[in-house]
Amino acid sequence: MSAVTASFPVRRQDFGFEDVPRHWVDSDPFMTHLFNALSALFPDGERFFVDSVRAVRDQINDPQLQKDISAFIGQEAMHAKEHGHFNDGAINQGFDIKKLEGWTRGFLSAKDLPLLNNKRVHLAATVALEHFTGILSAQLLKREDLVNAIDPSMRTLWAWHCVEENEHKAVAFDTYEQLYDKTVVDYAIRMGVMALITTLIMVAIHSFIIELMREDKQLLNLKSWAKGLNRVWGRKGMFTAIIPEYLDYFKPDFHPWQHDTEFLLHKWRKQLNFA
Secondary structure, three states: OOOOOOOOOOOOOOOOOOOOOOOOEOOOHHHHHHHHHHHHHHHHHHHHHHHHHHOOHHHOOOHHHHHHHHHHHHHHHHHHHHHHHHHHHHHHOOOOHHHHHHHHHHHHHHHHOOOOOOHHHHHHHHHHHHHHHHHHHHHHHHOHHHHHHEOHHHHHHHHHHHHHHHHOOOHHHHHHHHHOOOOHHHHHHHHHHHHHHHHHHHHHHHHHHHHHHHHOOOOOOHHHHHHHHHHHHOOOOHHHHOHHHHHHOOOOOOOHHHOOOHHHHHHHHHHOOOO
């Protein structure tokens, strides 16, 4: 009998960020700071995901899910490391990313409130955030115009991250489902946490963009704001496009792989020469 192996690999990366331009997405301040804002969320966010899943993995008896949890932890730890290194480079360009990372820890500190400070709620928060990152990553991989707008010095980092977010997008969900998703209460907790997380993540992203635009002396660059907000929230915007998939989460029979991204994974693994 063959040994159980993880459904996806952990890829060790070591990107260099010495030659990243100041405005590395389409030479545009708003779009660059949208991605900078996301990167500021990642190191502490990814570590939160790892801690939430690791805290309950001893209750999982499924050998396949155990292997996938190990790979999930490996991928997320690598994402935290690489985005941490990139954030250090952004600091060198004069952006106070440490302050934004502190804000991220402030958002995550909500988990310590009495009603939220338990393993089930922490895991539900991870499931919610993994759904958001999974569908947003898939949207980016679908949009070659956006991928090509990213400077080559950063393009592989984001494509790699997006691929792996889709490879492991169901791990936290499957963990929650095996442990908790049996009753109306479990479902209600998962839905309530998603509603809270959506509010926090939207406030965080847009607050970070405003702060970065201020630090970049681009706060009154109305052309960049108008173009950027249209690319995010316009009729074909990145966030607008994921709304239907986001809402699918609230269906009682939802599972992340109902959004089939295997074709995207095949395409991008080949393009990036990944296993």
